[in-house]
Amino acid sequence: MSNPKILVFAGSARAESLNKKLAAAGAAAVREAGGEATLIDLNDYPAPIYHGDDEDAHGVPENILALKKLIAGHDGLMIATPEYNGFVPPLLVNTFSWVSRPSKDGGPEDVLKSKHVALMAASPGRLGGVRVIPRLRDCLCELGCIPVQGFVTVPSAGSAFADDGSLANEAGQKGLDALAARLITATS
Numbered sequence: 001m002s003n004p005k006i007l008v009f010a011g012s013a014r015a016e017s018l019n020k021k022l023a024a025a026g027a028a029a030v031r032e033a034g035g036e037a038t039l040i041d042l043n044d045y046p047a048p049i050y051h052g053d054d055e056d057a058h059g060v061p062e063n064i065l066a067l068k069k070l071i072a073g074h075d076g077l078m079i080a081t082p083e084y085n086g087f088v089p090p091l092l093v094n095t096f097s098w099v100s101r102p103s104k105d106g107g108p109e110d111v112l113k114s115k116h117v118a119l120m121a122a123s124p125g126r127l128g129g130v131r132v133i134p135r136l137r138d139c140l141c142e143l144g145c146i147p148v149q150g151f152v153t154v155p156s157a158g159s160a161f162a163d164d165g166s167l168a169n170e171a172g173q174k175g176l177d178a179l180a181a182r183l184i185t186a187t188s
C-alpha cells in the first residue's frame, strides 16, 4: 500500500507568515510519520472574492479548479490557520467558498467530502490562535471533512521555531508529531 498523501497549506499568503512556517513544520512531521506531504502556498492559487455574479459570468477560476484537483488527489489535509478577531481568515473562507462550487467542466466535485483534516494555528499572541480552531473545524465539517482528534496551537510564534524549522519547544514538537501521526493513521 502506498503512503498516504497529505496536502499541507497555511491560511495566510503573507511572505513572512508564521502559519507558513507551521505548515512547513507540519509537512516535515507528516513525512516523519510515514506520509507523503505536498506543501503548497495559497499565493499560487489566487481567486477573486467570491461573488455569485462573477461565478455566473466566468465560472469557477482556473486556479481553484487546479486546487480542487489537487485536493481530490490527496488523502488528507493539514492546515495552519491564522486567527483574525477570533475568526477564520478571509483567505480560507474565500478559498473554501470557491472550492465548494461545482466546476461545470467535469472536474472533481465534493472534493472535501470524507477528507481527513488536521488543524493547527500560530499567532504572535499568547493564546496561539486557539479560538479559530473550533470555528474552522465547524466550517470544514460542514463541507464533509473529518477532523482528526486534537489540534496544535503555537503561541508567541515569532520565536517558536528552531533554525531547522521545527518547534523549539519540545512538548510543542511532540504535539505536532502526534497530530501528524493521527492524520496518517486516519488516512492509511
Ligand SMILES: Cc1cc2nc3c(=O)[nH]c(=O)nc-3n(C[C@H](O)[C@H](O)[C@H](O)COP(=O)(O)O)c2cc1C
Pocket (backbone or CB within 6 Å): 010, 011, 012, 013, 014, 016, 017, 018, 019, 020, 082, 083, 084, 085, 086, 087, 122, 123, 124, 125, 126, 127, 128, 129
Ligand atoms: C485583522 C487581524 C485580526 C487579528 N486577530 C487576531 C486574533 O484574534 N488572535 C490572534 O492571536 N491574533 C490576531 N491577529 C494577529 C495575527 O495572529 C498575526 O498577524 C499573525 O502573524 C497572522 O498570521 P501569519 O503570520 O500566518 O500571517 C490578527 C491580525 C489581523 C491582521
